[in-house]
Amino acid sequence: MKNSAELRSLSGGLAEIHDTLGAVCPHPPPDFPPPTSVPAVPDEVADHLNALAKQLEMALELSRSLEAQHTTTQPTISVPESKVAPLESLAQDTQTRVRSRVEVADSTTRPSVREARKKECEPLTSMFAEWKKID
Structure with missing residues (x-):
């Protein structure tokens, strides 16, 4: 269970990076939608x-x-x-x-x-x- 929390934390960090990049480049590639939720591992x-x-x-x-x-x-x-x-x-x-x-x-x-x-x-x-x- 601890590992699932770590992965959620990492993906949350990825979402934050994605949001930051979205601010710099407002047009994300069409085949790369922003992450909405982390699937259970x-x-x-x-x-x-x-x-x-x-x-x-x-x-x-x-x-x-x-x-x-x-x-x-x-x-x-x-x-x-x-x-x-x-x-x-x-x-x-x-x-x-x-x-x-x-x-x-x-x-x-x-x-x-x-x-x-x-x-x-x-x-x-x-x-x-x-x-x-x-x-």
Whole structure:
């Protein structure tokens, strides 16, 4: 019953707003007649409205709580982020230096490695040539 009274109070407020708007704009839209009376609201509907209102309040409370947590954790997150950027730069510089040293080392050792392999293969090549001559 209390909810019915609240709804009547709200609709009374709506009627007052409508009257105020009527004073400002004397021509209401033709398909929107001014409210004459508030229909009775069944208890079932009122209970459902109350449950929805409670859910809405809980959702708003959760939203505020999450917003507060976000505000609190933001500095905690930004400190490590500020340390990661210089470390990433240092790692990239180190990788670049290592790659250039490897390239220099490869360019100086490759000819000697090729020569060593060639010398290893010479006896095998000559053995293969001799074997072909025997057949």
